[in-house]
Amino acid sequence: MALIVQKYGGTSVKDLDRIKAVAERIRTTYEAGNQVVVVVSARSGVTNRLIADAQALHPHPDEREMDMLLSVGEQETIALTTIALHSLGIPAVSRTGGQAGIFTDGFHTKARIVDIRGGDLQEQLDSGKVVIVAGFQGANSLGHTTTLGRGGSDLSAIALAAALKADLCQIYTDVDGVYTADPRIVSSARKLQVVSYEEMLELASLGSKVMQSRSVEFANKYQVQFEVRSSYNNNPGTIVKAESTLEDVVVRGVACDKNQTKVVVNDLPDQPGAAAKVFKCLADAQVNVDMIVQNIGRDGVANLTFTVPSDDAYRAENAVTEFLKEIGSGRVSVADRIAKVSVVGVGMRSHSGVAAHMFTALAESGINIQLISTSEIKISVAINIEHADEAVRVIHDAFELNKDASERSSF
Amino acid sequence: MALIVQKYGGTSVKDLDRIKAVAERIRTTYEAGNQVVVVVSARSGVTNRLIADAQALHPHPDEREMDMLLSVGEQETIALTTIALHSLGIPAVSRTGGQAGIFTDGFHTKARIVDIRGGDLQEQLDSGKVVIVAGFQGANSLGHTTTLGRGGSDLSAIALAAALKADLCQIYTDVDGVYTADPRIVSSARKLQVVSYEEMLELASLGSKVMQSRSVEFANKYQVQFEVRSSYNNNPGTIVKAESTLEDVVVRGVACDKNQTKVVVNDLPDQPGAAAKVFKCLADAQVNVDMIVQNIGRDGVANLTFTVPSDDAYRAENAVTEFLKEIGSGRVSVADRIAKVSVVGVGMRSHSGVAAHMFTALAESGINIQLISTSEIKISVAINIEHADEAVRVIHDAFELNKDASERSSF
Numbered sequence: 001m002a003l004i005v006q007k008y009g010g011t012s013v014k015d016l017d018r019i020k021a022v023a024e025r026i027r028t029t030y031e032a033g034n035q036v037v038v039v040v041s042a043r044s045g046v047t048n049r050l051i052a053d054a055q056a057l058h059p060h061p062d063e064r065e066m067d068m069l070l071s072v073g074e075q076e077t078i079a080l081t082t083i084a085l086h087s088l089g090i091p092a093v094s095r096t097g098g099q100a101g102i103f104t105d106g107f108h109t110k111a112r113i114v115d116i117r118g119g120d121l122q123e124q125l126d127s128g129k130v131v132i133v134a135g136f137q138g139a140n141s142l143g144h145t146t147t148l149g150r151g152g153s154d155l156s157a158i159a160l161a162a163a164l165k166a167d168l169c170q171i172y173t174d175v176d177g178v179y180t181a182d183p184r185i186v187s188s189a190r191k192l193q194v195v196s197y198e199e200m201l202e203l204a205s206l207g208s209k210v211m212q213s214r215s216v217e218f219a220n221k222y223q224v225q226f227e228v229r230s231s232y233n234n235n236p237g238t239i240v241k242a243e244s245t246l247e248d249v250v251v252r253g254v255a256c257d258k259n260q261t262k263v264v265v266n267d268l269p270d271q272p273g274a275a276a277k278v279f280k281c282l283a284d285a286q287v288n289v290d291m292i293v294q295n296i297g298r299d300g301v302a303n304l305t306f307t308v309p310s311d312d313a314y315r316a317e318n319a320v321t322e323f324l325k326e327i328g329s330g331r332v333s334v335a336d337r338i339a340k341v342s343v344v345g346v347g348m349r350s351h352s353g354v355a356a357h358m359f360t361a362l363a364e365s366g367i368n369i370q371l372i373s374t375s376e377i378k379i380s381v382a383i384n385i386e387h388a389d390e391a392v393r394v395i396h397d398a399f400e401l402n403k404d405a406s407e408r409s410s411f
Numbered sequence: 412m413a414l415i416v417q418k419y420g421g422t423s424v425k426d427l428d429r430i431k432a433v434a435e436r437i438r439t440t441y442e443a444g445n446q447v448v449v450v451v452s453a454r455s456g457v458t459n460r461l462i463a464d465a466q467a468l469h470p471h472p473d474e475r476e477m478d479m480l481l482s483v484g485e486q487e488t489i490a491l492t493t494i495a496l497h498s499l500g501i502p503a504v505s506r507t508g509g510q511a512g513i514f515t516d517g518f519h520t521k522a523r524i525v526d527i528r529g530g531d532l533q534e535q536l537d538s539g540k541v542v543i544v545a546g547f548q549g550a551n552s553l554g555h556t557t558t559l560g561r562g563g564s565d566l567s568a569i570a571l572a573a574a575l576k577a578d579l580c581q582i583y584t585d586v587d588g589v590y591t592a593d594p595r596i597v598s599s600a601r602k603l604q605v606v607s608y609e610e611m612l613e614l615a616s617l618g619s620k621v622m623q624s625r626s627v628e629f630a631n632k633y634q635v636q637f638e639v640r641s642s643y644n645n646n647p648g649t650i651v652k653a654e655s656t657l658e659d660v661v662v663r664g665v666a667c668d669k670n671q672t673k674v675v676v677n678d679l680p681d682q683p684g685a686a687a688k689v690f691k692c693l694a695d696a697q698v699n700v701d702m703i704v705q706n707i708g709r710d711g712v713a714n715l716t717f718t719v720p721s722d723d724a725y726r727a728e729n730a731v732t733e734f735l736k737e738i739g740s741g742r743v744s745v746a747d748r749i750a751k752v753s754v755v756g757v758g759m760r761s762h763s764g765v766a767a768h769m770f771t772a773l774a775e776s777g778i779n780i781q782l783i784s785t786s787e788i789k790i791s792v793a794i795n796i797e798h799a800d801e802a803v804r805v806i807h808d809a810f811e812l813n814k815d816a817s818e819r820s821s822f
Contacts, residue, residue: 016467053491056427058498065497068505069490072483079480080464086476087469094479099555143554144510 002167003035003125007135007157010044011174012231013077016084022231023084025172026130030090035125037164039135039157040081042073063108064144067137070109071096071145074134074153082132092130095119098139100131101163102156104146111138111146113155113218116163133160151212158215162222169224171211172231177238178203178210180253180401185389188402192252193236196243199252202344202378216240243346250347250354250411251399256392257342258385260290261313262335262370265304265320269329270296275304277327278320285319287312291340291373291382301329305371307382310337338370339388342380343395347411354411355379361398367391413578414446414536418546418568421455422585423642424488427495433642434495436583437541441501446536448575450546450568451492453484474519475555478548481520482507482556485545485564493543503541506530509550511542512574513567515557522549522557524566524629527574544571562623569626573633580630580637581648582622587641588649589614589621591664591812596800599813603663604647607654610663613755613789627651654757661758661765661822662810667803668753669796671701672724673746673781676715676731680740681707686715688738689731696730698723702751702784702793712740716782718793721748749781750799753791754806758822765822766790772809778802 006026013019022040030036050069054061061069078094085092101117124131135153140146148155154171161169178200181189195203197220204213210228219226219240229237268274275294282289292306308316313334324330348354355372358379362369367390371382383391400408417437424430433451441447461480465472472480489505496503512528535542546564551557559566565582572580589611592600606614608631615624621639630637630651640648679685686705693700703717719727724745735741759765766783769790773780778801782793794802811819 016464019468050487053427054494057430057491057495061494062497065490065493065505068486068507069494072486075483075486076461076480079476080468082476083465083472083480084468086473094476096479 001033001035003037003164004029005037005039005157005161005164005166005169006172007039007153007170008041008172008231009153009174010041010047012172013040013081014044016080019077019080019084022081022172023088023090025231026085027088027090030130036130037121037125037160037166038081038130038132039153039160040074040077040132041135041153042070043077046073046076067108067145067147070147071134071137074136078132078134085130085132090130091128092132093124094132094134095121096134096139096145097137097156098143098145100133100160102138102159104138104140104148106140106146108146110149111140113138113148113159116159118160118163121160121164151215154211154215155218158219158222158224158226161224161226162218166224169226170237171226171228173210173228174230174232175210175228176230176233176235177228178240178253181392181396182256185256185392186254186396189396190402191235192238194239194241194246195252196246196346197240198243198346198377199344200240202342202375203253203255246346247405248347249345249405250351251343251345251401252347253344253401254392254395254399255342255344256388257340258337258388259310260307260340260382261310261337262305262307262382263313263316263320264333264335265324266331266333267301267329268304269327270300270302274302274327278304278323281319281323282308282316285315287316287319289316291371291380293371305335307338307340307371337385338382339385339391340380340382341388341391341395342378343399344378346377348377348379351411357398357411358395361394362391365390365394367394412444412446414448414575415440416448416450416568416572416575416577416580417583418450418564418581419452419583419642420564420585421452421458423583424451424492425455427491429642430488430491430495433492433583434499434501436642437496438499438501441541447541448532448536448571448577449492449541449543450564450571451485451488451543452546452564453481454488457484457487478519478556478558481558482545482548485547489543489545496541496543501541502539503543504535505543505545506532507545507550507556508548508567509554509556511544511571513549513570515549515551515559517551517553517557519557521560522551524549524559524570527570529571529574532571532575562626565622565626566629569630569633569635569637572635572637573629577635580635582637582639583642584621584639585641585643586621586639587644587646588639589651589664592803592807593667596667596803597665597807600807601813602646603649605650605652605657606663607657607757608651609654609757609788610755611651613753613786614664614666657757658816659758660756660816661762662754662756662812663758664755664812665803665806665810666753666755667799668751669748669799670721671718671751671793672721672748673716673718673793674724674727674731675744675746676735677742677744678712678740679715680738681711681713685713685738689715689734692730692734693719693727696726698727698730700727702782702791704782716746718749718751718782748796749793750796750802751791751793752799752802752806753789754810755789757788759788759790762822768809768822769806772805773802776801776805778805
């Protein structure tokens with residue numbers, strides 16, 4: 001008998017038919033002899049409707065009251081899912097986040113989990129019941145409901161899996177798993193059987209929107225192995241687990257982020273600390289800077305190029321403009337939107353030549369690289385956004401990601 | 412500075428505009444220097460939608476899960492009402508029933524209040540905040556949410572008024588107060604300034620649907636004076652309070668219940684206990700019997716006539732049919748639907764002649780009385796349902812209820 005934590009997102013429980021389908025899936029797991037804890041989100045649309053209601057009353061609704069309001073979405077789903085299980089003859093009981101012993105700090109709307117005691121979940125499981133837990137929510141030290149912010153239901157599931165020492169944690173969503181590249185761009189993209197936490201984090205931060213980073217970080221910290229899979233079919237998904245247990249693959253996948261814009265600062269005085277001050281003023285303006293290149297130009301001036309999320313481009317430009325006024329030199333301009341294309345793989349730590357292979361493939365296709373940044377397990381290039389999809393395909397081919405790892409000729 | 416508890420029902424908070432109107436009303440009370448606790452119901456329609464969802468999944472949804480589900484309606488309203496107050500610059504905070512210290516037994520969907528500690532409400536009030544409390548709900552000894560059944564939000568308000576020793580408890584609803592008769596039937600009906608708990612109970616049980624009996628009983632038990640008034644205007648409502656503090660009026664009002672059906676049992680053996688057994692079998696079938704008349708017929712048989720709520724008539728007939736089969740004699744038949752018209756007033760305790768005056772008025776209008784029942788503060792007659800409205804008008808005129816008590820010529 002295994003203890004399995006399953007999580008179903010908003011689209012998986014969006015209407016009564018989908019809730020019935022989820023109940024059937026839970027039944028299959030339960031009747032196979034497993035103990036089952038299920039974390040559910042609010043029905044899709046419910047949370048947005050509640051936010052709209054609140055904002056119609058106040059432009060910046062109080063955060064404690066938003067938690068009081070938004071937590072009803074999950075509360076509705078746990079009750080309905082439990083009732084759907086009863087109609088299949090499966091004993092089940094619902095628990096709010098607080099009742100499931102998910103204790104958080106007091107930062108309403110973005111609370112952090114401080115302790116997971118599991119409430120009476122083990123007791124309920126041992127008595128033969130399926131337990132349906134409200135995702136996205138916990139309780140603070142006063143017992144008041146808090147919510148965990150975006151992606152909070154994934155976090156609830158992984159936290160409960162850790163607390164209950166679950167044998168398996170399944171994140172059911174509307175995608176099949178994690179792919180070597182976006183299948184809409186690369187038709188030969190393959191679903192990955194496994195990825196490491198680190199790779200998953202890089203893929204998430206590179207625009208592969210399967211899960212929020214914080215849930216993956218939490219899983220990494222507590223070494224909770226989980227599977228991302230679809231609630232619409234029975235295909236195996238992608239297992240996310242520790243690097244040490246992975247097969248030896250250099251490049252795991254190719255990711256693409258089309259939401260970056262290049263900002264150029266020209267004629268910055270080439271003196272110590274000038275660049276640092278630029279980034280300080282961007283940090284003060286809460287702009288996340290990503291890729292950075294600095295060139296020393298003629299006449300003792302420097303040119304600085306960096307990328308920011310496109311939504312932040314003009315905020316970045318304004319902040320830098322103010323700073324340049326103060327120091328009395330330099331010009332800043334928002335340049336083109338770019339695409340950031342990246343290869344990710346923990347195997348890069350011990351393999352050289354990955355960057356050269358990637359750059360060669362792009363060069364042979366006539367795609368110009370504007371910026372480069374690297375980490376231990378990732379190489380990213382900024383390119384003209386019009387070549388983004390082609391670049392992903394070229395790189396996917398160059399590393400033979402369409403083939404099983406054992407059949408690849410290099411890397 | 413007074414402490415005022417206000418309760419707003421589902422129609423009073425049915426949409427965002429109505430919630431804003433409620434917030435304005437609360438502001439007026441708050442800015443007049445009062446401490447204000449507000450109990451709100453679910454937005455009208457929300458509870459019914461949730462019940463429909465649950466019943467689409469299961470014909471008899473589990474009661475604990477129904478409480479988990481239905482309590483979201485009020486939780487939504489308290490958050491939105493609190494946010495609406497914030498937008499008016501009024502400090503406010505929301506509390507669930509459990510957080511407001513409303514403790515109940517464990518009978519989900521129809522829990523009884525066992526203790527009211529008020530949570531931290533007094534502390535919040537003393538810090539200058541309006542407190543918005545979810546009606547209809549409490550928490551059991553495990554801290555799990557329970558609901559109080561029909562009319563539960565009125566009960567929450569009156570219970571909190573008792574616990575906090577409130578100076579005033581206002582029940583805002585979609586009617587103006589309690590009238591001497593239904594104003595849709597009697598155009599000269601007057602709004603009552605005051606009624607006693609006992610009169611209110613009789614009026615409630617006689618089809619004047621302003622409030623559920625249990626809330627009035629609770630108010631009577633804890634001597635909580637309250638006012639029933641409209642959330643759509645600023646008219647004073649009706650004060651409900653202890654009899655001892657009322658002005659001396661014999662007849663307070665006329666009520667009419669059109670939802671009764673007459674059942675006749677003929678040829679029952681005229682022997683001790685026969686009638687008792689009939690009512691025992693009706694009680695076993697959970698039929699509430701109201702007015703009863705027994706006649707001894709010829710040949711040692713008795714005829715029994717009684718009224719039951721119309722929805723229960725055929726259940727009553729079936730139960731009695733079974734019983735008569737067992738004893739081998741008697742016939743039962745469901746007769747006409749009747750109207751039960753009643754005069755109510757605590758002053759009847761010390762005045763005679765009320766019944767005679769009532770019967771005379773009906774006789775002069777040619778309205779035949781089929782059954783009579785009386786209590787200390789009430790006289791009821793069953794009449795042909797077609798004469799119901801006329802009977803109410805005739806009686807209202809006969810007791811001059813259109814006039815101020817001091818101007819009446821008799822009673």
